[in-house]
Amino acid sequence: MKTIFKKVISKFVEGLLMMSGTVTTLAVLFIVFYLFKESLGLFNMTPVEDSYSVLVNKNNPVKKLSAQQIKLVFDQEITNWKQLGGNDAEIELFRTEDISNYYSEDEIGKNFEHLAQRINEHIEKHRGIIAFVASEYEMKNAASVPLSVDKITLLELMKGKEWFPTAQPAAQFGVLPLLMGTLLVSLGAILLALPFGIAAAIYLAEIADTRFRNIAKPLIELLAGIPSVVFGFFGLVVIVPMVQQWFNLPVGETALAGSIVLGIMALPTIITVSEDALHNTPRSMKEASLALGANKWQTILRVVIPYSISGITTAVILGIGRAIGETMAVLMVTGNAAVIPHSILQPVRTIPATIAAELGEAPLEDYILKHCSF
Amino acid sequence: MLKGIGVISWEFLTEMPKDGMTSGGIFPAIVGTLLLVLGSMLVAFPIGIMSGICMSEYVKDGFIKRFVTVMTNNLAGIPSIVFGLFGMEFFVNELKWGDSIIAGSFTLGLLAIPIVIRITEESLKSVSKTFREASMALGATKLQTTYKVVLPIAMPNIVTGLILSLSRVSGETAPILFTVAAYFLPKLPNSIFDQVMALPYHLYVISTSGTNIEASRHMAYGTALVLIIIVLMFNLLANWLRKYLSRKVKMN
Structure with missing residues (x-):
């Protein structure tokens, strides 16, 4: 009886273990697929918001525009339909609120009941018009036809130089500035952290005496545990004003400040991992080198470092990984301007910071960023 | 960070925030952080530890094990903000839990699961x-x-790893940004579907977008210090437990 009971229990526990393993795997798969599915949804969206449409006169030969063209038109950088492949005519801009310039309040109606009609009339009268109105004021079979806007494509996403996901009439999704910002900040962080990190690791592993090493190493490991938001706060109150003073800038919140903060954050990882790698060099190799007459410096440079280079590479990769994915610290110190940076003294915005900053406003768009984060 | 010491007082730790966060204390934020840590613990530990045991003891080497290992490592490498994104879209919107402790706990738990699995396995x-x-x-x-036999011997390392994962969870800001954290909420939560304040988010808000940034600067120093102390306490506890438990195991 007892053995049967035991067997049942053990089968049950084994089943439980297997099940939790399966559940975790499924959960991981689910997360990945969910995010991909949502982000692929982006490519089926048009850049113009659902409840709005862009209307033109029905005699206008131009039936299709890209998001960027629409933006240029409404920014008045393209002023003639010829530039868009249409007739030679001026482009007239029209937004819903402009209607009061053309019609009196009585004509529109007290509760805007005639608004759709009036807009339709207005568009009929003006051949070169392009109107951005709410979809509810768009009339079927009327003189105005909605302009079809190109869907978002992957190429456009990667090439686009402007990031205005909430812009009207057409949102701009170009991740290039965000990508450049991320790369710039991470590169700066690695350039700052790498020399210091490896130097400190070599010092700790080879030169420092054991007592100092025993104190310093746990301290550095503790440094690795400090939350990123604290580093961000530190950057905000110490490094940002410092950068501003050094370079006489109007604002200190620049890519450089972000790089410094991220560099400090990546240091503990780089130091501990590469120190471990250096420390694992077999004693016999060092002794052989010393016995051949090499001095301590030559031994470190020619024997210890080549032997542990793979560990050091791992440290660098881990450091970069932490730097690229870091959100809060960067969000707090880089100034968050989504433009392609020309120097490290300009504000930039990184991909994770964009997700954090815009999640509330732009619901779907940001999913695409996850691809880049991978 | 030394500037924080002057701010810390009994009132600072136990009072509700007042006057648009320029005075008063951070008690709700401390409670919120601890609740979130507890919640994510409940989510991540059972599943994580059992998966770890399953992976290292029961699953045979082969395609499945390699696949799962790759996937968990991948999950561990995802930036924490992406977890926040997923948590907001799935727990908050899809399951309609709203911004709540439970949504935040699940998000943080997901963040901790890969760490827990890896630690247990190792x-x-x-x-x-x-x-x-x-x-x-x-x-x-x-x-x-x-x-x-196996679990008791591996226990010291597992416990240490778990506590370290908790210290990571308690400091994360990005995942709770959209799943649980409240901007200014001077009361304690009543149920698991309430919003709470949390220390990391509190620090982020009062240092970047508070109503009066200069006046709340000292609060920010104090919050940063409390946060660091909590995280360091977790780390020290982990170190101490590792020593204590490993001595015990060796004696047996």
Whole structure:
């Protein structure tokens, strides 16, 4: 009886273990697929918001525009339909609120009941018009036809130089500035952290005496545990004003400040991992080198470092990984301007910071960023 | 960070925030952080530890194990903000939990699961094979071997790892940004579907977008210090437990 009971229990526990393993795997798969599915949804969206449409006169030969063209038109950088492949005519801009310039309040109606009609009339009268109105004021079979806007494509996403996901009439999704910002900040962080990190690791592993090493190493490991938001706060109150003073800038919140903060954050990882790698060099190799007459410096440079280079590479990769994915610290110190940076003294915005900053406003768009984060 | 010490007082730790966060204390934020840590613990530990045991003891080497390992490592490498994104879209919107402790706990738990699995797996792997064989030779079943021999030996490392994962969870800001954190909420939560304040988010808000940034600067220093102290306490506790438990195991 007892053995049967035991067997049942053990089968049950084994089943439980297997099940939790399966559940975790499924959960991981689910997360990945969910995010991909949502982000692929982006490519089926048009850049113009659902409840709005862009209307033109029905005699206008131009039936299709890209998001960027629409933006240029409404920014008045393209002023003639010829530039868009249409007739030679001026482009007239029209937004819903402009209607009061053309019609009196009585004509529109007290509760805007005639608004759709009036807009339709207005568009009929003006051949070169392009109107951005709410979809509810768009009339079927009327003189105005909605302009079809190109869907978002992957190429456009990667090439686009402007990031205005909430812009009207057409949102701009170009991740290039965000990508450049991320790369710039991470590169700066690695350039700052790498020399210091490896130097400190070599010092700790080879030169420092054991007592100092025993104190310093746990301290550095503790440094690795400090939350990123604290580093961000530190950057905000110490490094940002410092950068501003050094370079006489109007604002200190620049890519450089972000790089410094991220560099400090990546240091503990780089130091501990590469120190471990250096420390694992077999004693016999060092002794052989010393016995051949090499001095301590030559031994470190020619024997210890080549032997542990793979560990050091791992440290660098881990450091970069932490730097690229870091959100809060960067969000707090880089100034968050989504433009392609020309120097490290300009504000930039990184991909994770964009997700954090815009999640509330732009619901779907940001999913695409996850691809880049991978 | 030394500037924070002057701010810390009994009132600072136990009072509600007042006057648009320029005075008063951070008690709700501390409670919120602890609640979130507790919640994510409940989510991540059972599943994480059991998966770890399953992966290292039961699943045979092969395609499945490699696949799962790659996936968990991948999950561990995803930036924490992406977890926040997923948490907001799935727990908050899809399951309609709203911004709540439970949504935040699940998000943070997901963040911790890969760490927990990896730690459990590594600690179990480091247990020498001879222990297992000796136990098997004495007639113990696989389950008995795992529970009575392998787990106790691996325990110190597992516990340390778990506490370190907690210290990481308690400092994360990005995942709770959209799943649980409240901007200014001077009361304690009543149920798991309430919003709470949390220390990291509190620090982020009062240092970047508070109503009066200069006046709340000292609050920010104080919050940063409290946060660091909590995280350091977790780390020290982990170190101490590792020493204590490993001594105990060796004596047995």
